[in-house]
Amino acid sequence: MHDLVIFDCDGVLVDSEPLSNQVMVANFARHGLSLTAEECHRVFTGRTMPEVQDIARDLGADLPENWIMEFDAETDARLRQGVPLVPGVAELLTLLDARGIPFCVASNGGPDKMRVTLGQNGLWDRFKDVMFSAYTLGVGKPDPTMFLTAARQFEATAPVVIEDSASGVTAAIRANMRCLGYVPDGKGELLADLGAEVFTEMAEVPALLGI
Structure with missing residues (x-):
């Protein structure tokens, strides 16, 4: 039985990535880089913001020094x-509560962004004290530090990670943790190749966890 569920935030708890990608497309266009939303998703999903900035500059974007603050x-x-919750998340969290299984969130995004996305969906109070962020830890996925830190804080011996990005799956595997890869579009070959157990709906998670 798993004794901790570690959720990624964007794309796993809240369906924020399409909106963020739209902002990114418009922002990059102003700074001389033309990308589609699909290209932004493929290249940048799961990256830390300093990584996004460096990659965009390498691709030709003329980004100002305060670009991360501007984009945020x-x-x-x-x-x-x-921004809506990912379908089935509310029911899954209720079930975890009922089974007494603790959960937390670990994200390359910042706490301020999570306050916005989780707060408007009534989840901020459930996650604000169990929130692990690359912004505060100083290191993000695919480094496993975030997941290992969460497991230590909860004294968990059998944690499971729910992720939707290659960097998140890589971090989980490097932390020697079981990883469930959420791919609602069904295109999970990459995450499966990295070591995730792929699923397409949150309703599948209880069975995968054996609860």
Whole structure:
């Protein structure tokens, strides 16, 4: 039996990535880099913001020194207009509570962004004290530090990670943790190749966890 469930945030708890990608497309276009939303998703999903900045510059974007702050502000403004929960997440969290299985969130995103996305969906109070962020730890996925730190804090011996990105799956495997890879579009070959057990709906998770 697993004694901790570690959720990624964007794309796993909240369906924020399409909105963030729209902001990224518009922002990069202003700075001389033309990418589609699909290209942004493929290249940048799961990256830390310093990594996104470096890659974009390598691709030709003329980004200002304060670009991360600029992009975060634009993204927060867009997300405040409304971002939905991933279908089935609320029911899954209720079940974990009922079974007495603790859970937390570990994200390359910052706490301020998670306050926006989780707060408007009534989840902030459930995660605010069990939140692990690359912004605060100083290191992000695919480094396993975030997951290992969470497991230590909970004294968990059998944690499981739920992820949707290659960097997140890689971090989980490097931490020697079981990883469930959420791929709602069914295109899970990459995550499976990296070591994740692929699923397409949150309703599948209880059976995968044996609860």
